[in-house]
Amino acid sequence: MKTEIYISVKDLIKECIRKIWIIIVAMVVFGILLAGFRYAKDKKNIANTTVAESTEKVDVEKIVDDLESDDYNQVMTYVDLTNYRDQNRVYTADAKLMKINPYKVDTVLLQYYVNAEDENTRKDMAAAYLSYISGGSLAADVVTDNDLEDSSSDIQELIQCDATGLTTGTSFYTENTNTINMYVYGVDEQDAKDIASYVKESMDAYSQKLSAVAPHTLTLFEEQYSVTCATKLVSLKNDRFGNLITYNDRTTSYEGLLSDKQKESAQKIVSAQKENDELEDNDETGKTAKKAETPKASISKKYLVVGAFLGLVLAVVIIVLRYMFDPTIKTSKDLQMFYGTNFIGDVAQADGALLAASKIINMCNNRQIKKVLIAGKMASENEAAIKEVVDAVEKKGIVADIIGDILTDADAVQTLEAKSNVVLVEAVRKSKYEDFNQEKALCESLDAQLLGYIAITK
Structure with missing residues (x-):
């Protein structure tokens, strides 16, 4: 079975x-x-804001809410310009880069050699190291691993890198390299050497990670301290000073366009924001203080x-x-495909009843059969289609009786007799494979001939 x-x-x-x-x-x-x-x-999360933070937030929000619609854009534009200018002032005063004389800078040169047995692997590993250095990941690891107070962006500015192709001797960024030159700068000799030491440790750690990806070697073959002129640092410092001057001029010019009332409101907002920043810096719980706007859930x-x-x-x-x-029959032709039982037709399809009747008539004529029993569980909406099959068969002089479900109807079982010719009716997505197995086995045990089955897909 x-x-x-x-x-x-x-x-x-x-x-x-x-x-x-x-x-x-x-x-x-x-x-x-x-x-x-x-x-x-x-x-x-918003509801759990601290009392101290809430007080400051209400103050800032009240100032903003009190602004007339015509004043809002002018005041907030001035606030943004002032904040950005002040950020540049703080950076210019505190960043290591701004404390370095780029024409006489303490420098440590680190030269690495990347090698591997396979040329493609060497190129890929060299490219990975260049990306690690120039993309900022190295600077981030240096800060994190050594608990430095400097930001990763500050350290990144102090690590400059180029790659040298051995075939050309030209400095360029490319995957066709195996020598990497890094210039590590500091505010003094000790600072440069300390940062260089951190860089070497991070490079060694990253090399171990990459070695798990592809076998290769990273060799530090040159480490040299000197005092040099760094043109890249000159450009960076000029850019920083340029930004500060530009935003200072823009803030001053824009301030002249504001009324006294607008200036007063803007200064109050800037002052409140600075107080919030101080609270945030001093907050040991690590909660983030809100500034000019109240956060809203969305x-x-x-x-x-x-x-x-x-x-x-x-x-x-x-x-x-x-x-x-699902134990039920999935498609009209499943029983033919899985059990080899003859598929007579699908009466739910257009002209399906007439096609099924034609097949039954042909089988009866070829086998000289005079009577056919149609057995199965038939819903009321399907009886008309089955009756159409019966009528078409009987018009050809063949007796066709509908006897019902032979698994549950005792009268239907008694109607089966030796040498009976049976056509089963199976409803797709309702009749079960196991029920069909039992019907087939019952026909075989009573020596009844199973001619095939009629499917109902609706």
């Missing part, structure tokens, strides 16, 4: 399309749930999309699993 069935990917795709409404509902529900969860969490499009995707995946998985483990 056959118990296995085979399901194709095409069948699964068709089932997902047929159940598309389930997928859409799941996407909508999961999208709303995940976005709602994020929204509720954001509201809770529906996240990102979480809507992620939730919809999760709903899509879950719905498809459930549909596929249900389809795979």
